[in-house]
Amino acid sequence: LHAEAVAELRALVAAHPLRERLSALLMLALHRSGRQAEALAVYSDLRGLLSDELGIDPSPELSELHLRVLAGELPPPRTAVRPAQLPADLADFTGRAELVEALAAELAPGAALPVHVIAGIGGVGKTALAVRVAHRVRDRFPDGQLAIDLRGGSDPMDPADALERLLGALGVGGPPAGLADRAALYRSLLDGRRMLVLLDNAASEAQVRPLLPGTSQCAVIVTGRSRLAALAGARTHDLDVLTxxxxxxxxxxxxxxxxxxxxxxxxxxxxxxxxxxxxxxxxxxxxxxxxxxxxxxxxxxxxxxxxxxxxxxxxxxxxxxTFDLGYDQLAAEQARAFRLLAVADAPDLTLRVAAVVLGVDDPEPLCESLVDLNLLESPAPGRYRYHDLLRVFARSKVADEERDEALARLTGDWLRKVRAAAAASRDGSPQAGAWLAEEAACLVGTLRRHEGEPLPRRRQGSTLAVARALREVGGGDSQEALVRGLIALGEGDPATEEAMTALRI
The missing domain is CATH 1.10.8 (Helicase, Ruva Protein; domain 3)
Known part of the structure:
Protein backbone atom coordinates (compact mmCIF):
# COMPACT_ATOMS: atom_id res chain seq x y z
CA LEU A 1 0.00 0.00 0.00
CA HIS A 2 2.89 2.33 -0.84
CA ALA A 3 0.76 4.92 -2.65
CA GLU A 4 -1.70 5.17 0.24
CA ALA A 5 1.18 5.54 2.72
CA VAL A 6 2.67 8.65 1.07
CA ALA A 7 0.30 11.21 2.64
CA GLU A 8 0.69 9.80 6.16
CA LEU A 9 4.47 9.64 5.83
CA ARG A 10 4.63 13.27 4.59
CA ALA A 11 2.77 14.32 7.73
CA LEU A 12 5.12 12.34 9.94
CA VAL A 13 8.21 13.76 8.24
CA ALA A 14 6.82 17.26 8.69
CA ALA A 15 6.24 16.59 12.39
CA HIS A 16 9.68 14.93 12.88
CA PRO A 17 11.93 16.41 10.18
CA LEU A 18 15.22 15.04 11.61
CA ARG A 19 14.03 11.41 11.88
CA GLU A 20 15.98 9.75 9.05
CA ARG A 21 13.95 6.53 9.20
CA LEU A 22 10.73 8.40 8.39
CA SER A 23 12.36 10.14 5.43
CA ALA A 24 13.69 6.80 4.20
CA LEU A 25 10.20 5.27 4.31
CA LEU A 26 8.77 8.29 2.46
CA MET A 27 11.46 7.97 -0.21
CA LEU A 28 10.66 4.27 -0.62
CA ALA A 29 6.89 4.87 -0.82
CA LEU A 30 7.34 7.63 -3.44
CA HIS A 31 9.74 5.52 -5.50
CA ARG A 32 7.37 2.54 -5.48
CA SER A 33 4.58 4.86 -6.54
CA GLY A 34 6.60 5.84 -9.61
CA ARG A 35 7.51 9.31 -8.21
CA GLN A 36 11.30 9.12 -8.38
CA ALA A 37 11.92 12.88 -8.58
CA GLU A 38 9.91 13.47 -5.43
CA ALA A 39 11.78 10.70 -3.65
CA LEU A 40 15.11 12.32 -4.55
CA ALA A 41 13.78 15.68 -3.37
CA VAL A 42 13.04 14.23 0.09
CA TYR A 43 16.69 13.19 0.38
CA SER A 44 17.90 16.61 -0.78
CA ASP A 45 15.68 18.40 1.74
CA LEU A 46 16.84 16.18 4.62
CA ARG A 47 20.54 16.55 3.70
CA GLY A 48 20.21 20.35 3.76
CA LEU A 49 18.34 20.29 7.06
CA LEU A 50 20.88 18.00 8.74
CA SER A 51 23.72 20.20 7.54
CA ASP A 52 22.07 23.43 8.69
CA GLU A 53 20.74 22.20 12.02
CA LEU A 54 23.32 19.63 13.14
CA GLY A 55 26.31 20.07 10.86
CA ILE A 56 26.26 16.40 9.77
CA ASP A 57 25.63 14.40 6.62
CA PRO A 58 22.91 11.79 6.17
CA SER A 59 23.69 8.29 7.48
CA PRO A 60 25.41 5.75 5.18
CA GLU A 61 22.16 3.75 5.03
CA LEU A 62 20.16 6.75 3.81
CA SER A 63 22.89 7.69 1.35
CA GLU A 64 22.84 4.12 -0.01
CA LEU A 65 19.05 4.31 -0.44
CA HIS A 66 19.47 7.63 -2.29
CA LEU A 67 21.98 6.10 -4.71
CA ARG A 68 19.72 3.10 -5.36
CA VAL A 69 16.71 5.31 -6.05
CA LEU A 70 18.89 7.43 -8.34
CA ALA A 71 20.10 4.34 -10.22
CA GLY A 72 16.69 2.66 -10.29
CA GLU A 73 18.10 -0.40 -8.52
CA LEU A 74 15.36 -0.92 -5.94
CA PRO A 75 13.19 -4.03 -6.40
CA PRO A 76 9.84 -3.52 -8.11
CA PRO A 77 6.96 -2.63 -5.82
CA ARG A 78 4.95 -5.43 -4.29
CA THR A 79 1.44 -5.67 -5.60
CA ALA A 80 -1.42 -7.31 -3.78
CA VAL A 81 -1.70 -10.92 -5.02
CA ARG A 82 -5.03 -12.71 -5.07
CA PRO A 83 -4.17 -16.41 -5.20
CA ALA A 84 -6.67 -18.84 -6.71
CA GLN A 85 -4.96 -22.18 -6.16
CA LEU A 86 -7.87 -24.60 -5.71
CA PRO A 87 -7.61 -27.71 -7.92
CA ALA A 88 -10.43 -28.26 -10.39
CA ASP A 89 -13.60 -29.79 -9.00
CA LEU A 90 -14.45 -33.32 -10.19
CA ALA A 91 -17.24 -33.34 -12.76
CA ASP A 92 -18.25 -36.87 -11.66
CA PHE A 93 -18.03 -36.26 -7.91
CA THR A 94 -20.56 -38.66 -6.38
CA GLY A 95 -22.42 -38.82 -3.07
CA ARG A 96 -21.52 -37.07 0.22
CA ALA A 97 -24.40 -34.61 -0.33
CA GLU A 98 -25.26 -34.15 3.35
CA LEU A 99 -21.63 -33.74 4.41
CA VAL A 100 -20.96 -31.24 1.61
CA GLU A 101 -23.92 -29.17 2.75
CA ALA A 102 -22.92 -29.36 6.43
CA LEU A 103 -19.31 -28.34 5.77
CA ALA A 104 -20.33 -25.55 3.42
CA ALA A 105 -22.69 -24.18 6.07
CA GLU A 106 -19.94 -24.12 8.70
CA LEU A 107 -17.13 -22.68 6.57
CA ALA A 108 -17.72 -18.98 6.99
CA PRO A 109 -15.82 -16.21 8.79
CA GLY A 110 -16.89 -16.00 12.42
CA ALA A 111 -15.78 -15.31 15.97
CA ALA A 112 -13.01 -17.94 15.78
CA LEU A 113 -10.92 -19.31 12.93
CA PRO A 114 -12.92 -22.17 11.34
CA VAL A 115 -10.67 -25.24 10.95
CA HIS A 116 -12.19 -28.46 9.61
CA VAL A 117 -10.22 -31.72 9.36
CA ILE A 118 -11.40 -34.40 6.92
CA ALA A 119 -9.83 -37.72 7.96
CA GLY A 120 -10.03 -41.23 6.52
CA ILE A 121 -8.14 -44.12 4.98
CA GLY A 122 -6.23 -43.71 1.75
CA GLY A 123 -8.51 -43.66 -1.27
CA VAL A 124 -11.67 -42.71 0.61
CA GLY A 125 -11.99 -39.39 -1.24
CA LYS A 126 -10.79 -36.81 1.30
CA THR A 127 -9.23 -34.47 -1.26
CA ALA A 128 -12.17 -34.74 -3.65
CA LEU A 129 -14.57 -33.79 -0.86
CA ALA A 130 -12.38 -30.91 0.35
CA VAL A 131 -12.10 -29.49 -3.19
CA ARG A 132 -15.85 -29.82 -3.76
CA VAL A 133 -16.62 -27.95 -0.52
CA ALA A 134 -13.93 -25.32 -1.18
CA HIS A 135 -15.47 -24.48 -4.56
CA ARG A 136 -18.89 -24.23 -2.95
CA VAL A 137 -17.72 -21.54 -0.50
CA ARG A 138 -15.01 -19.73 -2.46
CA ASP A 139 -17.22 -16.67 -3.01
CA ARG A 140 -17.19 -16.08 0.75
CA PHE A 141 -13.43 -15.54 0.57
CA PRO A 142 -12.93 -12.79 -2.02
CA ASP A 143 -9.25 -12.26 -1.16
CA GLY A 144 -8.31 -15.66 -2.58
CA GLN A 145 -7.73 -19.33 -1.92
CA LEU A 146 -4.44 -20.99 -1.00
CA ALA A 147 -3.90 -24.73 -1.53
CA ILE A 148 -0.88 -26.92 -0.84
CA ASP A 149 -0.15 -30.67 -0.81
CA LEU A 150 1.75 -31.39 2.40
CA ARG A 151 2.71 -34.90 1.19
CA GLY A 152 1.72 -36.52 4.46
CA GLY A 153 1.33 -39.94 2.88
CA SER A 154 4.83 -40.18 1.43
CA ASP A 155 7.48 -37.56 2.28
CA PRO A 156 5.94 -35.02 4.67
CA MET A 157 6.84 -31.44 3.78
CA ASP A 158 8.68 -29.41 6.40
CA PRO A 159 6.33 -26.63 7.62
CA ALA A 160 9.04 -24.03 6.93
CA ASP A 161 9.12 -25.15 3.28
CA ALA A 162 5.33 -25.10 3.16
CA LEU A 163 5.34 -21.52 4.45
CA GLU A 164 7.87 -20.50 1.80
CA ARG A 165 5.46 -21.73 -0.87
CA LEU A 166 2.44 -20.09 0.73
CA LEU A 167 4.30 -16.79 1.12
CA GLY A 168 5.40 -17.03 -2.49
CA ALA A 169 1.76 -17.41 -3.51
CA LEU A 170 1.10 -14.20 -1.57
CA GLY A 171 3.76 -12.33 -3.51
CA VAL A 172 6.65 -12.61 -1.05
CA GLY A 173 10.04 -13.44 -2.48
CA GLY A 174 12.97 -14.29 -0.21
CA PRO A 175 11.04 -14.86 3.04
CA PRO A 176 12.73 -14.91 6.47
CA ALA A 177 14.87 -17.94 7.23
CA GLY A 178 13.27 -19.29 10.41
CA LEU A 179 9.98 -21.13 10.83
CA ALA A 180 8.71 -18.71 13.50
CA ASP A 181 9.50 -15.62 11.41
CA ARG A 182 7.89 -17.10 8.32
CA ALA A 183 4.77 -18.04 10.29
CA ALA A 184 4.56 -14.53 11.76
CA LEU A 185 4.88 -12.91 8.32
CA TYR A 186 2.26 -15.31 6.92
CA ARG A 187 -0.21 -14.39 9.65
CA SER A 188 0.51 -10.69 9.14
CA LEU A 189 -0.20 -10.91 5.42
CA LEU A 190 -3.51 -12.71 6.04
CA ASP A 191 -4.62 -10.32 8.76
CA GLY A 192 -7.71 -8.43 7.65
CA ARG A 193 -8.10 -10.58 4.54
CA ARG A 194 -10.81 -13.16 3.90
CA MET A 195 -8.97 -16.17 2.49
CA LEU A 196 -9.63 -19.91 2.32
CA VAL A 197 -6.67 -22.22 2.99
CA LEU A 198 -6.68 -25.88 1.87
CA LEU A 199 -3.97 -27.97 3.56
CA ASP A 200 -4.16 -31.28 1.73
CA ASN A 201 -2.61 -34.56 2.88
CA ALA A 202 -1.38 -33.36 6.27
CA ALA A 203 0.85 -35.64 8.32
CA SER A 204 0.61 -34.25 11.86
CA GLU A 205 -0.55 -31.44 14.07
CA ALA A 206 3.02 -30.06 14.26
CA GLN A 207 3.06 -29.72 10.49
CA VAL A 208 -0.29 -27.91 10.38
CA ARG A 209 -0.10 -25.48 13.32
CA PRO A 210 2.36 -22.98 11.75
CA LEU A 211 0.20 -22.85 8.61
CA LEU A 212 -2.96 -21.66 10.35
CA PRO A 213 -3.94 -18.00 9.84
CA GLY A 214 -4.30 -15.84 12.93
CA THR A 215 -7.58 -14.22 11.92
CA SER A 216 -11.14 -15.48 12.08
CA GLN A 217 -11.83 -13.87 8.70
CA CYS A 218 -10.04 -16.82 7.08
CA ALA A 219 -11.02 -20.51 7.09
CA VAL A 220 -9.01 -23.72 6.80
CA ILE A 221 -9.79 -27.18 5.41
CA VAL A 222 -7.27 -29.91 6.31
CA THR A 223 -7.24 -33.43 4.91
CA GLY A 224 -5.20 -36.33 6.23
CA ARG A 225 -5.19 -39.99 7.21
CA SER A 226 -4.68 -39.03 10.83
CA ARG A 227 -7.50 -37.39 12.78
CA LEU A 228 -5.15 -34.65 14.09
CA ALA A 229 -6.98 -34.87 17.41
CA ALA A 230 -4.48 -32.60 19.19
CA LEU A 231 -5.13 -29.68 16.83
CA ALA A 232 -6.84 -27.19 19.15
CA GLY A 233 -10.12 -25.75 17.92
CA ALA A 234 -10.39 -28.04 14.90
CA ARG A 235 -13.48 -30.07 14.10
CA THR A 236 -12.77 -33.53 12.68
CA HIS A 237 -14.99 -35.30 10.15
CA ASP A 238 -14.32 -39.04 9.71
CA LEU A 239 -14.99 -39.88 6.09
CA ASP A 240 -16.54 -43.30 5.50
CA VAL A 241 -16.75 -45.32 2.30
CA LEU A 242 -19.58 -44.82 -0.17
CA THR A 243 -22.99 -46.33 0.30
CA THR A 322 -2.10 -45.73 -1.98
CA PHE A 323 -2.14 -48.12 0.98
CA ASP A 324 1.63 -48.51 0.75
CA LEU A 325 2.08 -44.77 1.29
CA GLY A 326 0.41 -44.99 4.68
CA TYR A 327 2.03 -48.30 5.63
CA ASP A 328 5.52 -47.02 4.88
CA GLN A 329 5.05 -44.18 7.40
CA LEU A 330 4.35 -46.55 10.31
CA ALA A 331 6.78 -47.18 13.13
CA ALA A 332 8.11 -50.76 13.18
CA GLU A 333 5.85 -51.93 16.00
CA GLN A 334 2.79 -50.32 14.38
CA ALA A 335 3.56 -52.00 11.04
CA ARG A 336 3.95 -55.39 12.77
CA ALA A 337 0.64 -54.98 14.59
CA PHE A 338 -1.12 -53.89 11.40
CA ARG A 339 0.14 -57.01 9.60
CA LEU A 340 -0.42 -59.62 12.28
CA LEU A 341 -3.88 -58.58 13.43
CA ALA A 342 -5.11 -59.60 9.97
CA VAL A 343 -4.13 -63.19 10.73
CA ALA A 344 -7.16 -63.49 13.02
CA ASP A 345 -10.04 -63.61 10.57
CA ALA A 346 -13.10 -62.18 12.28
CA PRO A 347 -15.47 -59.26 11.77
CA ASP A 348 -14.24 -57.76 15.05
CA LEU A 349 -11.10 -58.34 17.11
CA THR A 350 -11.10 -58.16 20.88
CA LEU A 351 -8.16 -56.88 22.90
CA ARG A 352 -7.64 -60.41 24.19
CA VAL A 353 -7.28 -61.77 20.66
CA ALA A 354 -4.99 -58.88 19.76
CA ALA A 355 -2.80 -59.59 22.79
CA VAL A 356 -2.44 -63.25 21.80
CA VAL A 357 -1.76 -62.57 18.11
CA LEU A 358 0.84 -59.89 18.86
CA GLY A 359 2.35 -61.69 21.83
CA VAL A 360 2.10 -58.58 24.07
CA ASP A 361 0.43 -57.97 27.42
CA ASP A 362 -1.24 -54.66 26.54
CA PRO A 363 -2.08 -54.24 22.83
CA GLU A 364 -4.47 -51.32 23.34
CA PRO A 365 -1.96 -48.47 22.75
CA LEU A 366 -0.86 -50.06 19.46
CA CYS A 367 -4.43 -50.72 18.34
CA GLU A 368 -5.54 -47.21 19.24
CA SER A 369 -2.60 -45.67 17.38
CA LEU A 370 -3.73 -47.55 14.25
CA VAL A 371 -7.27 -46.27 14.81
CA ASP A 372 -5.92 -42.70 14.97
CA LEU A 373 -4.26 -43.31 11.59
CA ASN A 374 -7.47 -44.80 10.15
CA LEU A 375 -5.81 -48.16 9.56
CA LEU A 376 -8.18 -49.84 12.01
CA GLU A 377 -11.75 -49.03 13.00
CA SER A 378 -13.06 -49.22 16.55
CA PRO A 379 -16.81 -49.89 16.51
CA ALA A 380 -16.87 -50.19 20.32
CA PRO A 381 -14.36 -49.80 23.17
CA GLY A 382 -11.84 -52.62 23.06
CA ARG A 383 -13.02 -53.94 19.69
CA TYR A 384 -11.32 -53.43 16.34
CA ARG A 385 -11.83 -54.26 12.70
CA TYR A 386 -10.31 -53.65 9.27
CA HIS A 387 -11.77 -52.13 6.17
CA ASP A 388 -12.07 -55.13 3.85
CA LEU A 389 -9.41 -53.99 1.36
CA LEU A 390 -7.04 -52.97 4.15
CA ARG A 391 -7.35 -56.49 5.60
CA VAL A 392 -6.39 -57.97 2.23
CA PHE A 393 -3.49 -55.52 2.02
CA ALA A 394 -2.34 -56.33 5.58
CA ARG A 395 -2.32 -60.07 4.82
CA SER A 396 -0.16 -59.46 1.78
CA LYS A 397 2.48 -57.93 4.04
CA VAL A 398 2.72 -60.86 6.48
CA ALA A 399 5.78 -63.12 6.09
CA ASP A 400 5.09 -66.87 6.24
CA GLU A 401 7.13 -67.37 9.41
CA GLU A 402 5.52 -64.58 11.43
CA ARG A 403 2.06 -65.62 10.21
CA ASP A 404 2.64 -69.21 11.33
CA GLU A 405 3.93 -68.06 14.72
CA ALA A 406 0.93 -65.80 15.24
CA LEU A 407 -1.47 -68.54 14.15
CA ALA A 408 0.18 -70.99 16.53
CA ARG A 409 -0.25 -68.56 19.43
CA LEU A 410 -3.86 -67.94 18.46
CA THR A 411 -5.01 -71.54 18.01
CA GLY A 412 -3.14 -72.69 21.11
CA ASP A 413 -4.83 -70.02 23.20
CA TRP A 414 -8.21 -70.87 21.74
CA LEU A 415 -7.81 -74.51 22.69
CA ARG A 416 -7.15 -73.60 26.30
CA LYS A 417 -9.91 -71.01 26.50
CA VAL A 418 -12.50 -73.15 24.71
CA ARG A 419 -11.92 -76.13 27.00
CA ALA A 420 -12.19 -73.90 30.08
CA ALA A 421 -15.34 -72.24 28.74
CA ALA A 422 -16.92 -75.57 27.90
CA ALA A 423 -16.26 -76.81 31.43
CA ALA A 424 -17.73 -73.62 32.89
CA SER A 425 -20.76 -73.91 30.64
CA ARG A 426 -21.40 -77.47 31.78
CA ASP A 427 -21.37 -76.08 35.31
CA GLY A 428 -24.19 -73.70 34.38
CA SER A 429 -22.37 -70.52 33.37
CA PRO A 430 -24.38 -68.76 30.59
CA GLN A 431 -21.52 -66.31 29.95
CA ALA A 432 -19.33 -69.23 28.87
CA GLY A 433 -21.76 -70.25 26.15
CA ALA A 434 -21.92 -66.70 24.77
CA TRP A 435 -18.15 -66.45 24.82
CA LEU A 436 -17.84 -69.76 22.94
CA ALA A 437 -20.15 -68.55 20.20
CA GLU A 438 -18.27 -65.27 19.83
CA GLU A 439 -14.83 -66.88 19.78
CA ALA A 440 -15.91 -69.70 17.49
CA ALA A 441 -16.94 -67.25 14.78
CA CYS A 442 -13.41 -65.86 14.74
CA LEU A 443 -11.87 -69.34 14.91
CA VAL A 444 -13.94 -70.74 12.06
CA GLY A 445 -12.97 -67.84 9.80
CA THR A 446 -9.30 -68.08 10.71
CA LEU A 447 -9.07 -71.87 10.32
CA ARG A 448 -10.97 -71.78 7.05
CA ARG A 449 -8.64 -69.12 5.63
CA HIS A 450 -5.53 -71.01 6.68
CA GLU A 451 -6.84 -74.44 5.73
CA GLY A 452 -4.17 -76.56 4.09
CA GLU A 453 -1.35 -74.42 5.48
CA PRO A 454 1.05 -75.38 8.30
CA LEU A 455 -0.16 -76.43 11.79
CA PRO A 456 -2.61 -79.14 10.63
CA ARG A 457 -2.64 -80.87 14.01
CA ARG A 458 -3.37 -77.68 15.86
CA ARG A 459 -6.13 -76.85 13.38
CA GLN A 460 -7.58 -80.34 13.76
CA GLY A 461 -7.51 -80.14 17.55
CA SER A 462 -9.12 -76.71 17.56
CA THR A 463 -11.84 -77.89 15.20
CA LEU A 464 -12.75 -80.88 17.33
CA ALA A 465 -12.56 -79.05 20.65
CA VAL A 466 -14.71 -76.13 19.62
CA ALA A 467 -17.27 -78.29 17.76
CA ARG A 468 -17.69 -80.59 20.73
CA ALA A 469 -17.93 -77.68 23.20
CA LEU A 470 -20.52 -75.88 21.12
CA ARG A 471 -22.60 -79.04 20.64
CA GLU A 472 -22.55 -79.64 24.39
CA VAL A 473 -23.48 -76.07 25.24
CA GLY A 474 -26.19 -75.70 22.63
CA GLY A 475 -27.45 -72.17 22.03
CA GLY A 476 -29.71 -72.22 19.01
CA ASP A 477 -29.33 -71.93 15.28
CA SER A 478 -26.31 -69.60 15.29
CA GLN A 479 -24.13 -71.96 17.29
CA GLU A 480 -25.40 -74.97 15.33
CA ALA A 481 -24.33 -73.17 12.14
CA LEU A 482 -20.86 -72.72 13.62
CA VAL A 483 -20.72 -76.43 14.43
CA ARG A 484 -21.60 -77.28 10.84
CA GLY A 485 -18.91 -74.90 9.66
CA LEU A 486 -16.35 -76.57 11.86
CA ILE A 487 -17.43 -80.00 10.67
CA ALA A 488 -17.00 -78.87 7.08
CA LEU A 489 -13.39 -77.97 7.83
CA GLY A 490 -12.72 -81.60 8.71
CA GLU A 491 -14.23 -83.08 5.58
CA GLY A 492 -11.74 -84.97 3.49
CA ASP A 493 -9.43 -85.56 6.45
CA PRO A 494 -9.96 -89.25 7.46
CA ALA A 495 -8.54 -88.80 10.95
CA THR A 496 -10.73 -85.79 11.68
CA GLU A 497 -13.85 -87.42 10.25
CA GLU A 498 -13.26 -90.54 12.30
CA ALA A 499 -12.79 -88.51 15.47
CA MET A 500 -15.94 -86.49 14.80
CA THR A 501 -17.93 -89.65 14.28
CA ALA A 502 -16.63 -91.10 17.51
CA LEU A 503 -17.57 -87.92 19.35
CA ARG A 504 -21.00 -87.89 17.65
CA ILE A 505 -20.37 -84.44 16.29
Missing part, protein backbone atom coordinates in the same frame (compact mmCIF):
# COMPACT_ATOMS: atom_id res chain seq x y z
CA UNK A 244 -23.99 -49.03 -2.18
CA UNK A 245 -26.17 -46.64 -4.26
CA UNK A 246 -23.36 -44.06 -4.29
CA UNK A 247 -20.83 -46.67 -5.43
CA UNK A 248 -23.12 -47.84 -8.23
CA UNK A 249 -23.71 -44.23 -9.25
CA UNK A 250 -19.94 -43.64 -9.46
CA UNK A 251 -19.52 -46.80 -11.53
CA UNK A 252 -22.14 -45.51 -13.94
CA UNK A 253 -20.72 -41.98 -14.06
CA UNK A 254 -17.31 -43.27 -15.15
CA UNK A 255 -18.09 -46.44 -17.10
CA UNK A 256 -21.46 -45.50 -18.56
CA UNK A 257 -24.83 -45.75 -16.89
CA UNK A 258 -26.33 -48.01 -19.57
CA UNK A 259 -23.60 -50.66 -19.12
CA UNK A 260 -24.08 -50.70 -15.36
CA UNK A 261 -27.87 -50.80 -15.60
CA UNK A 262 -27.68 -53.75 -18.02
CA UNK A 263 -25.94 -55.98 -15.45
CA UNK A 264 -27.11 -54.85 -12.02
CA UNK A 265 -26.07 -57.97 -10.11
CA UNK A 266 -22.56 -57.97 -11.56
CA UNK A 267 -22.27 -54.24 -10.85
CA UNK A 268 -23.20 -54.79 -7.20
CA UNK A 269 -20.58 -57.56 -6.99
CA UNK A 270 -17.93 -55.19 -8.38
CA UNK A 271 -18.86 -52.49 -5.86
CA UNK A 272 -18.73 -55.03 -3.03
CA UNK A 273 -15.34 -56.34 -4.19
CA UNK A 274 -14.14 -52.73 -4.06
CA UNK A 275 -15.54 -52.55 -0.50
CA UNK A 276 -17.22 -49.28 -1.62
CA UNK A 277 -13.87 -47.44 -1.41
CA UNK A 278 -14.16 -44.50 -3.86
CA UNK A 279 -10.66 -44.93 -5.31
CA UNK A 280 -11.21 -48.65 -5.88
CA UNK A 281 -14.62 -48.05 -7.46
CA UNK A 282 -13.22 -45.32 -9.70
CA UNK A 283 -10.34 -47.57 -10.84
CA UNK A 284 -12.68 -50.49 -11.54
CA UNK A 285 -14.99 -48.21 -13.51
CA UNK A 286 -12.07 -46.72 -15.45
CA UNK A 287 -10.89 -50.20 -16.42
CA UNK A 288 -14.38 -50.99 -17.66
CA UNK A 289 -14.54 -47.70 -19.58
CA UNK A 290 -11.18 -48.46 -21.21
CA UNK A 291 -12.44 -51.87 -22.41
CA UNK A 292 -15.65 -51.38 -24.42
CA UNK A 293 -15.59 -55.11 -25.28
CA UNK A 294 -15.91 -56.21 -21.66
CA UNK A 295 -19.19 -56.70 -19.93
CA UNK A 296 -19.49 -56.01 -16.22
CA UNK A 297 -19.28 -59.72 -15.40
CA UNK A 298 -15.75 -59.86 -16.81
CA UNK A 299 -14.67 -57.12 -14.44
CA UNK A 300 -16.53 -58.81 -11.57
CA UNK A 301 -14.50 -61.98 -12.07
CA UNK A 302 -11.24 -60.07 -12.23
CA UNK A 303 -11.73 -58.20 -8.96
CA UNK A 304 -12.99 -61.20 -6.99
CA UNK A 305 -10.90 -62.91 -4.31
CA UNK A 306 -7.60 -62.16 -2.64
CA UNK A 307 -5.89 -60.96 -5.84
CA UNK A 308 -8.22 -58.02 -6.24
CA UNK A 309 -5.62 -55.46 -5.13
CA UNK A 310 -3.47 -56.35 -8.13
CA UNK A 311 -6.48 -55.81 -10.41
CA UNK A 312 -7.48 -52.48 -8.85
CA UNK A 313 -4.92 -50.44 -10.76
CA UNK A 314 -4.95 -48.36 -13.93
CA UNK A 315 -2.44 -45.79 -15.15
CA UNK A 316 -0.97 -44.00 -12.14
CA UNK A 317 -3.88 -45.00 -9.90
CA UNK A 318 -3.54 -48.10 -7.70
CA UNK A 319 -5.23 -48.96 -4.41
CA UNK A 320 -2.22 -50.97 -3.26
CA UNK A 321 0.16 -48.07 -3.93
Missing amino acids: RPEALSLLGAVAGRARIAAEPEAAVAVAEACAFLPLAVRIAAARLAARPGWNVAVLRDKVAGERRLAELAIGDLAVER
